[in-house]
Amino acid sequence: xxxxxxxxxxxxxxxxxxxxxxxxxxxxxxxxxxxxxxxxxxxxxxxxxxxxxxxxxxxxxxxxxxxxxxxxxxxxxxxxxxxxxxxxxxxxxxxxxxxxxxxxxxxxxxxxxxxxxxxxxxxxxxxxxxxxxxxxxxxxxxxxxxxxxxxxxxxxxxxxxxxxxxxxxxxxxxxxxxxxxxxxxxxxxxxxxxxxxxxxxxxxxxxxxxxxxxxxxxxxxxxxxxxxxxxxxxxxxxxxxxxxxxxxxxxxxxxxxxxxxxxxxxxxxxxxxxxxxxxxxxxxxxxxxxxxxxxxxxxxxxxxxxxxxxxxxxxxxxxxxxxxxxxxxxxxxxxxx
Amino acid sequence: xxxxxxxxxxxxxxxxxxxxxxxxxxxxxxxxxxxxxxxxxxxxxxxxxxxxxxxxxxxxxxxxxxxxxxxxxxxxxxxxxxxxxxxxxxxxxxxxxxxxxxxxxxxxxxxxxxxxxxxxxxxxxxxxxxxxxxxxxxxxxxxxxxxxxxxxxxxxxxxxxxxxxxxxxxxxxxxxxxxxxxxxxxxxxxxxxxxxxxxxxxxxxxxxxxxxxxxxxxxxxxxxxxxxxxxxxxxxxxxxxxxxxxxxxxxxxxxxxxxxxxxxxxxxxxxxxxxxxxxxxxxxxxxxxxxxxxxxxxxxxxxxxxxxxxxxxxxxxxxxxxxxxxxxxxxxxxxxxxxxxxxx
Amino acid sequence: xxxxxxxxxxxxxxxxxxxxxxxxxxxxxxxxxxxxxxxxxxxxxxxxxxxxxxxxxxxxxxxxxxxxxxxxxxxxxxxxxxxxxxxxxxxxxxxxxxxxxxxxxxxxxxxxxxxxxxxxxxxxxxxxxxxxxxxxxxxxxxxxxxxxxxxxxxxxxxxxxxxxxxxxxxxxxxxxxxxxxxxxxxxxxxxxxxxxxxxxxxxxxxxxxxxxxxxxxxxxxxxxxxxxxxxxxxxxxxxxxxxxxxxxxxxxxxxxxxxxxx
Ligand SMILES: Nc1ncnc2c1ncn2[C@@H]1O[C@H](COP(=O)(O)OP(=O)(O)OP(=O)(O)O)[C@@H](O)[C@H]1O
Ligand SMILES: [Mg+2]
Numbered sequence: 001x002x003x004x005x006x007x008x009x010x011x012x013x014x015x016x017x018x019x020x021x022x023x024x025x026x027x028x029x030x031x032x033x034x035x036x037x038x039x040x041x042x043x044x045x046x047x048x049x050x051x052x053x054x055x056x057x058x059x060x061x062x063x064x065x066x067x068x069x070x071x072x073x074x075x076x077x078x079x080x081x082x083x084x085x086x087x088x089x090x091x092x093x094x095x096x097x098x099x100x101x102x103x104x105x106x107x108x109x110x111x112x113x114x115x116x117x118x119x120x121x122x123x124x125x126x127x128x129x130x131x132x133x134x135x136x137x138x139x140x141x142x143x144x145x146x147x148x149x150x151x152x153x154x155x156x157x158x159x160x161x162x163x164x165x166x167x168x169x170x171x172x173x174x175x176x177x178x179x180x181x182x183x184x185x186x187x188x189x190x191x192x193x194x195x196x197x198x199x200x201x202x203x204x205x206x207x208x209x210x211x212x213x214x215x216x217x218x219x220x221x222x223x224x225x226x227x228x229x230x231x232x233x234x235x236x237x238x239x240x241x242x243x244x245x246x247x248x249x250x251x252x253x254x255x256x257x258x259x260x261x262x263x264x265x266x267x268x269x270x271x272x273x274x275x276x277x278x279x280x281x282x283x284x285x286x287x288x289x290x291x292x293x294x295x296x297x298x299x300x301x302x303x304x305x306x307x308x309x310x311x312x313x314x315x316x317x318x319x320x321x322x323x324x325x326x327x328x329x330x331x332x333x334x335x336x337x
Numbered sequence: 338x339x340x341x342x343x344x345x346x347x348x349x350x351x352x353x354x355x356x357x358x359x360x361x362x363x364x365x366x367x368x369x370x371x372x373x374x375x376x377x378x379x380x381x382x383x384x385x386x387x388x389x390x391x392x393x394x395x396x397x398x399x400x401x402x403x404x405x406x407x408x409x410x411x412x413x414x415x416x417x418x419x420x421x422x423x424x425x426x427x428x429x430x431x432x433x434x435x436x437x438x439x440x441x442x443x444x445x446x447x448x449x450x451x452x453x454x455x456x457x458x459x460x461x462x463x464x465x466x467x468x469x470x471x472x473x474x475x476x477x478x479x480x481x482x483x484x485x486x487x488x489x490x491x492x493x494x495x496x497x498x499x500x501x502x503x504x505x506x507x508x509x510x511x512x513x514x515x516x517x518x519x520x521x522x523x524x525x526x527x528x529x530x531x532x533x534x535x536x537x538x539x540x541x542x543x544x545x546x547x548x549x550x551x552x553x554x555x556x557x558x559x560x561x562x563x564x565x566x567x568x569x570x571x572x573x574x575x576x577x578x579x580x581x582x583x584x585x586x587x588x589x590x591x592x593x594x595x596x597x598x599x600x601x602x603x604x605x606x607x608x609x610x611x612x613x614x615x616x617x618x619x620x621x622x623x624x625x626x627x628x629x630x631x632x633x634x635x636x637x638x639x640x641x642x643x644x645x646x647x648x649x650x651x652x653x654x655x656x657x658x659x660x661x662x663x664x665x666x667x668x669x670x671x672x673x674x675x676x677x678x679x680x681x
Numbered sequence: 682x683x684x685x686x687x688x689x690x691x692x693x694x695x696x697x698x699x700x701x702x703x704x705x706x707x708x709x710x711x712x713x714x715x716x717x718x719x720x721x722x723x724x725x726x727x728x729x730x731x732x733x734x735x736x737x738x739x740x741x742x743x744x745x746x747x748x749x750x751x752x753x754x755x756x757x758x759x760x761x762x763x764x765x766x767x768x769x770x771x772x773x774x775x776x777x778x779x780x781x782x783x784x785x786x787x788x789x790x791x792x793x794x795x796x797x798x799x800x801x802x803x804x805x806x807x808x809x810x811x812x813x814x815x816x817x818x819x820x821x822x823x824x825x826x827x828x829x830x831x832x833x834x835x836x837x838x839x840x841x842x843x844x845x846x847x848x849x850x851x852x853x854x855x856x857x858x859x860x861x862x863x864x865x866x867x868x869x870x871x872x873x874x875x876x877x878x879x880x881x882x883x884x885x886x887x888x889x890x891x892x893x894x895x896x897x898x899x900x901x902x903x904x905x906x907x908x909x910x911x912x913x914x915x916x917x918x919x920x921x922x923x924x925x926x927x928x929x930x931x932x933x934x935x936x937x938x939x940x941x942x943x
Contacts, residue, residue, distance in 0.1 A: 035651065059649030068595045068602065073402045073639075074646045080394035081647065094444065094508035095595035098519060163505050163600060191504060194601070547796045547805040554793055557782035564744075564780065565794030566765025624784040678836050 134174020153184035222253025412580030420623025425490030433588025465585025508597030557624025771856030
């Protein structure tokens with residue numbers, strides 16, 4: 001009994017020891033909303049790597065699976081440590097506002113990564129523009145349908161991710177905005193709660209059984225698309241017989257394109273977004289305002305604009321198809337290889 | 338384990354003559370409040386080993402973060418003391434949070450009613466009580482195991498809320514709700530004061546009132562209680578309704594805390610509440626348990642969460658460590674049960 | 682019904698049971714059992730294992746319902762749906778295997794269902810100290826020393842538990858008492874003390890008592906009358922003073938069948 005307790009104790013102290021040192025310039029916390037998929041794990045890994053490269057110690061806190069309440073707790077815990085800055089990918093933008101204000105009141109700069117918080121002023125925002133990704137996806141889908149019928153018409157099965165996640169909500173917004181121009185297109189929107197791949201697969205399976213006239217499936221992330229592709233294969237469809245479009249640009253998404261199951265994915269510039277944060281980190285920590293304009297962020301042309309909620313670095317989301325799938329700039333080609 | 342505890346018992350037996358009245362009472366008190374000592378020990382270890390841990394801000398956070406599981410665990414604890422089970426608490430809390438947000442929210446998918454926050458509290462408390470009564474009817478009148486009844490509730494109630502809001506969360510609540518999460522009394526969050534107040538009230542309720550005593554007796558032996566004329570059905574109705582109301586309150590507090598309610602709000606809290614209850618020394622055999630221990634259990638869980646966050650460990654470590662503490666707590670409890678007779 | 686010319690009957694019987702039948706599936710546990718209990722009676726209910734004694738007690742105490750037959754308490758017909766109702770009517774029962782709350786304190790078990798409270802409307806607060814003192818006194822009266830009445834009953838020995846249940850019975854009394862094997866777990870000393878207390882309650886306080894025991898000597902020591910059951914049937918009834926131990930034992934084992942001779 002006692003022996004085991006001692007082992008536990010040693011473990012705790014040992015782990016604590018890992019934190020025994022801090023970077024020269026202080027600690028930066030990155031608060032991630034989850035670590036489900038390659039996008040989130042890549043984001044966390046690259047933020048940590050790039051932030052440490054510019055001389056800070058970086059600690060990643062993960063809010064379980066999009067647990068809003070846990071993220072507020074983590075925000076409060078981070079504030080007590082007086083870090084150099086807090087980088088935040090909010091599980092819920094409205095819920096976190098008061099904690100953001102609390103941090104800034106304590107003199108800690110808050111940097112928003114990927115998920116915009118518009119309810120309060122923040123020191124820096126680095127986004128792909130999920131809505132823009134939705135718009136890009138919408139245009140790509142329209143052109144795919146046009147290729148098929150000579151005009152933009154047909155039936156689309158639209159599979160969103162968890163509705164609690166702004167990522168999918170914004171993509172949906174952009175997508176619907178584009179599709180509103182095409183009254184001949186019928187869109188059926190389904191939800192894969194919790195971003196569950198199996199849920200997405202089952203939705204597609206059931207839908208195709210009842211509606212074999214479906215032309216295209218738009219999955220809001222590559223891991224959903226991968227599950228849906230195996231449903232298509234199982235049901236005996238040819239590659240491309242039912243069009244498949246996705247977003248994120250995960251390694252598995254790029255593989256689907258190479259295999260021919262997926263026609264396009266709108267990549268989220270995950271690593272470039274992280275690079276953007278690291279580029280401006282020193283300035284933000286010293287409470288300086290970055291200048292508006294265009295910047296080269298890892299080969300992508302990014303624009304810095306001032307929004308109501310502060311400076312925002314917008315990095316374009318590219319449409320990846322079979323023609324450009326091997327471009328080394330895509331984050332999906334940079335990880336795990 | 339067995340060998341070791343055997344040894345301690347032997348030592349105690351030899352020492353029996355030398356342990357006199359008062360000192361025995363002190364030792365007994367320590368054993369009965371073991372969880373608090375574990376908690377204290379953990380806090381000391383963490384304070385020594387994590388830089389920036391030993392400060393009022395962190396302790397305040399730990400208490401604050403324990404509020405939700407803490408309140409939920411009271412209901413679960415009295416259910417388990419009465420030898421029933423309430424698996425629906427988490428979903429009822431989720432439903433209450435979403436109802437609160439729906440009634441008082443200004444964001445998308447809200448009702449637009451903009452109900453006063455305190456009226457919304459009354460609504461969710463009443464809703465909790467009704468759900469509790471519903472559970473109790475099935476358990477008492479239809480003799481269905483509470484495990485099954487409340488398992489159904491666990492699946493049903495959160496989903497019910499999402500039906501109302503089309504599966505979306507609701508945000509931006511009326512200010513009087515949000516203020517509850519942001520007000521401090523002498524640098525102590527109002528919710529922490531509320532937590533302590535609720536614990537004290539329920540502690541008095543279960544230890545000092547006849548109804549409270551009956552909860553223990555009914556959980557201990559249904560037959561003895563029946564023979565003694567305790568109206569078991571009525572006790573269980575009270576237990577389930579209280580549990581439902583506490584879940585309703587938890588939901589309201591969560592909505593205030595997150596200024597809204599995401600569809601997954603409070604998800605996983607059932608197991609945290611259960612863990613707090615078990616770590617707190619409440620026995621699943623019924624009739625045994627001390628709410629003070631449950632509070633310590635809830636605080637211990639939030640302590641671990643805070644430490645894991647500060648260390649930047651992946652969140653799944655949190656539950657690895659929490660699971661470990663459940664085992665430690667239960668083993669220690671078994672040890673205490675063996676030593677205790679020697680301290681009579 | 683057996684005629685009773687031996688007592689001057691001025692008062693009606695406290696308890697009268699008439700033609701009670703009870704079966705559990707195929708097992709006929711009681712067949713047409715009838716007798717009366719008067720003030721001042723200590724009635725020994727005797728019989729072998731499985732004779733139906735406990736079943737009869739549980740019918741009177743409201744745990745079971747009889748298939749047929751009537752029960753009168755002070756000449757009023759009664760029919761109890763639960764032990765609580767029977768107890769409310771003044772029937773105090775000590776069961777053969779009295780369930781206790783093992784994790785609750787001695788005091789809590791002593792006062793179970795009858796807690797002393799401050800009569801606040803709505804919430805009833807326990808008078809813990811008063812209950813403790815009364816429990817201590819009652820346990821001292823029966824001569825059992827318990828380390829602390831605050832201690833949980835699970836830590837008591839079987840005999841101490843039985844003493845607690847008997848003590849509870851002595852404390853509360855009632856109109857009539859049903860004791861099913863109350864000495865089973867008691868040591869010689871405690872059994873003696875309990876016998877004395879039962880005798881005292883029966884004779885001085887004139888509390889009618891039905892006592893089940895396998896110890897015929899104890900029955901002869903304190904009972905005034907006896908009833909013998911065999912396979913659910915009444916095979917003997919009478920005054921203890923009129924019979925010898927051997928005769929009663931013979932009735933129990935089936936060597937004599939009193940009814941046959943009638
Ligand atoms: N709940 C029950 N269900 C089925 N059968 C029962 C039940 N209770 C008693 N019996 C049966 O009824 C008969 C009488 O049982 P009872 O307990 O009354 O005997 P008893 O005279 O008290 O015996 P003992 O001296 O062993 O306590 C037995 O055959 C028993 O098996
Ligand atoms: Mg019996």
